[in-house]
Amino acid sequence: MDLSRVAAHRPKRVSDAGQQAAVLAPVLVREDEKHVLFTKRADHLGEHPGQMSFPGGSREPEDPDLQATALREADEEIGLHADEPAVFGRLDDILTVTDYAVRPFVAAIPDRAYDPDEREVAEVVPLPLSELLDLDNYESEQREFSGYGTRRIHYFHVGGYTVWGATGLMLAQLLELTTDWTAPEEPDRIVDSDAELPV
Numbered sequence: 001m002d003l004s005r006v007a008a009h010r011p012k013r014v015s016d017a018g019q020q021a022a023v024l025a026p027v028l029v030r031e032d033e034k035h036v037l038f039t040k041r042a043d044h045l046g047e048h049p050g051q052m053s054f055p056g057g058s059r060e061p062e063d064p065d066l067q068a069t070a071l072r073e074a075d076e077e078i079g080l081h082a083d084e085p086a087v088f089g090r091l092d093d094i095l096t097v098t099d100y101a102v103r104p105f106v107a108a109i110p111d112r113a114y115d116p117d118e119r120e121v122a123e124v125v126p127l128p129l130s131e132l133l134d135l136d137n138y139e140s141e142q143r144e145f146s147g148y149g150t151r152r153i154h155y156f157h158v159g160g161y162t163v164w165g166a167t168g169l170m171l172a173q174l175l176e177l178t179t180d181w182t183a184p185e186e187p188d189r190i191v192d193s194d195a196e197l198p199v
Contacts, residue, residue: 001034001129001178003027006089006106009177012095017101022070023056023167024085025174026109028126035126036171037109039077052125052163054104054170055080056121066103078124079115082199091173094166104170131158132171133181140187143195152187155198162199 026037038052055074063069067087074080085107094102113126131137139155154168163171175181 001086003178004180011090014095014101017095020059021057021100022066022103023054024070024074025054025104027107028109029113030111032044034129037126039121040122040123040125052161053167067105070105077117077121085109091170094169096166106194126163127158132156142187142190144193164199
């Protein structure tokens, strides 16, 4: 995984969403192997309960920019101190079906125990890069969304966890940008908007 490729990337912007948010895609080295760190959202949350996500959230008025939003949220959610992450750059903005423009920043962080905020985070989960890259752990589908058209949904099944949705889309771009991983050209299936999700 070459994070310097993120610095060279010219990310796409979304400027017409109703709300702005930012996340941090953290990478750490544990036992000589790179891992990507995720949070499992608390089950009681109103939006996306129990789902895997990157630390992040909505921009607040006091945030000078969206990178500050991502770093503040990572501190609040997992106790990542402001001086710890080395930010390499960012991925493309993601427009979610809830009308958020989400800006993902990529950073290297130390391998240590993190302290999840139980109000928002049920678990902090570093997943090994080698397993995220294994296509046996991957599937995708093409799905219609009312008002948003057709979208490809990526699913990464690793260690009993599934990364999908907006986070899966960000992860797919991160892997394609920094490694030799490429999503298969065709999705595994084409489904209607009301089809059952495989998670």
